[in-house]
Amino acid sequence: MTGTPIPTLFFGGRDTEANVLQFSDGFQDNTVDYVPLAKSSPVAPAGASGECEFRNVYITITHDMEVDIRLTPIVDFVPLDGTGGQPDERLVFSLPALGARLTERFEMGLSKPFPLAGPARFRNALRGAWFQLQAEALSPLAAGDLIFEQVELQYEVVRESLVAEAP
């Protein structure tokens, strides 16, 4: 890092008192937590009329921040977060505090319980046309950096879309 002084951005507050708030400093907004979040656009690897089995997600993160990360798979625009009758297939993992930035890859297996009554003894791969992934850091954040580098989606095509006729 250079020692050149960089102009610093400040915001003026209005919620409680006339705060002078230095931006990009610390990991709370004047004692209030905030959540970094990234929700990808939907992809349909086999086309809108096709079907895939979504097997794994590999997310690459660079960090030295101690923080919990939660990944939520979204299939056919429905988040698998335990709401709306959907299974909770979110993955939460913890990143430790580090003395220097470290880039790591984390794997998330994609599956859901076999849809039979009783204890879940079997799991199926996620199947559908569309897939999205929402990655978020759970508050509270801590000192350090948190950088989302890349998501790699691994899938198998079950059924390709039919080729459309030329209009």
Place this chain on the structure above:
Amino acid sequence: MADKNRRIINLPYGEGLERSKGVMVIKPTSFEDLRNVFLFEGKAQARGGLTSTAVLQDDGPTDLDVTVLLAALRSEAAAIGIGYNTTGGANREVWVNRMDVNGSNPLAVGQLGTLSLNATFTPPIIVGADSDNKFFIAHDEPFLTDRFVTVFYDPGQNPALINLTADLDGNGDAEVFFRGVVRHLSYIFGWGYGNAEDPDRGDVVRVSDSGDSTQFQDFAFFEAGQRGEPVMVCRSAGNKLMVFKETETHAIFGYSPDTFGIQPSDTLFGCVSSRLAVTVGGTVFFWSTQGPRITTGGPSQDIAVPLDIEGPDPTTLVEESEVQDAFAEYDPATRVVTFVWGRRVYALSIRNPQRPRWSYYELGETAQCGGQFFDTQSTVGGGGAPTGAPENLTFPNALTTDILEIAVNFDNVGETGVGTQIEVQVSKDAGATYTAVVTVDSDGAATNQTIVIQEETVGTSIKPLTDYKIALRYVRGGLHSVGYTSTDPEDWPVISTGSTTTVSNAPFWVLRTGGNTGLWTRNSPTVNRIINTIVIPTGHEFLEIEVEVQIETDGSPVVQDLGDGTGPPDTVDQIETPFAFLVLLDPNTTVLDRLDAVRNRENVYRARFVNTLQANTGAFGALARSWAGPDLPTALQFALDSGNEGSAFWQNTGSPARAPTDCPPGTPPGSHNTEFWVTVNFGVWSLETQTGPFSQGIESFDPGASFGDEVSVAIRHKVLTCSAFGGPEPSYSKFTTTETEEV
């Protein structure tokens, strides 16, 4: 063994939001929702937080409630913050603070005003710009009657907030009411104000002089588009100044009054509020009626499409503020342009200018304003508050003749920084209420700087024989040293305070012809009246006058019969009764009229001013000598002839010439005679003769002397009491000086 059927899709972060495209055409690497991250090429980093470095204050100091402006004062490596109060007795007050560039140590340097109850925007929308080592402050209020006058903060002045005035209509200087100000090239541009005769001109943009940003000429203005449609904001785009109205944009080109001009730049898009535009590297990012756009001086380009601002917001995304409270800023550390709408921020990462990328920030605290602070090294003002204090006060000289003043000598201890001034506060009558009387430059000397407080020079009331308390402190740019920030000097360290009492010159007397100061009359056998006239110097009008009197005899060498019934000759000391208190005259008294003068004596008066409130007395002045009797003869001439006969001549001046003086009006006068006394060889004096009224000489008398003897003569007037008083006691003048001749 690899699974040949498995495939992968890479979804690198950093592509940014894309909410406008349909799912069939959208790029897989774009994002439907990105919050609290800023974007690099291929990665997204969690943004940093907001750390409170200070709370803006009024002069109490009491914390204010809303921060309405933050900006840099680059020339002093300082920052300006403006706060608004929403509570208590100071409700709606707007205060200007100066801060360090790290956002700490805010100190109130002045009050912008109290927001009108009818103001359109609450909290007020304040727009500022630094230029020429000053900071200009304008109030973006649509209605002129509710708008604050435009002011500028000048760190070199005290008070540091100065109303901007200019003669914009040829009728003399008048206050200026801009809706906004911005610096461009070497000028300050202000908009939204015509002149005192035609003030409500929202379409007018004025430009200052180049060498002095506080000077505006009546001819130096531009009319931007349709009259009546106000300019919202102006921002630099390279060497052009973009003038944004709500639905159109104009560009002021040129670099000097000779080359300036204005032309339409974008006839479709403008900026929707006074703070939703920011310049980054010659490009203006602004918020139009169709969302954010950019311009580099020409027609603007749309950058709003990926946000799909007309579409539904992402689920749970925090609400926007009102448009007038929104603002645009640039964060150089992350290279992100932020359009801040309260807690919602549209963040545009421009690390790759060719591919700007959007994300959202959700702030934990509502932001009302923003600004960049510059930690520059090239300052002119020394930066920040002074660090020392004037100490060891002494008062070497509290009066020079006829000039009332207080001289304060002190040491400059720990004083650092260019532009430090010394504020002098004075409390009269040793009370607790101080007044700031003058601010002077520090001479930088470690010891013995002297400030002279003169009534004539500082316009304050410096009175004689009055107790004053003096308190000094440093001030630079409206800031004060630690321990000296209170507005009450009683709170300052005692080492910077002191007290003194002004001294006084004395009242003096009007001198009459003949040497007497007073005018004697005899009003009865027992009443002798002497009237003296007093002159009161300037500045002493409120003081009482204490008068003392001393009684003296003639002091003549003539052994005399003073007519006191003890028979001649009397031998008395010259001072019969030493000075003693006589009377205390009211302030502004100019006549000493005494009916208790001692007859045939020198009644000697002396006077001095007295401050009875504080028991302070001045010096006695010259004496007023008044003989309680007629004036003496003058011009005595004495001669002896060869036959030892003498002759003498004199003149009658003063009271004998004006006779009668010793009788009541309308009564027969008394008679003025002249006694002629003689002695031989400095022996016993004897009364040779008494001449008649108004006589002026004795042509021949025999002193009884022999050859070689020395004959001395002296004369005095004698006034017999007029018949109306019925008393026998005469009044005498002093003796003349002795004249001596040798036979």
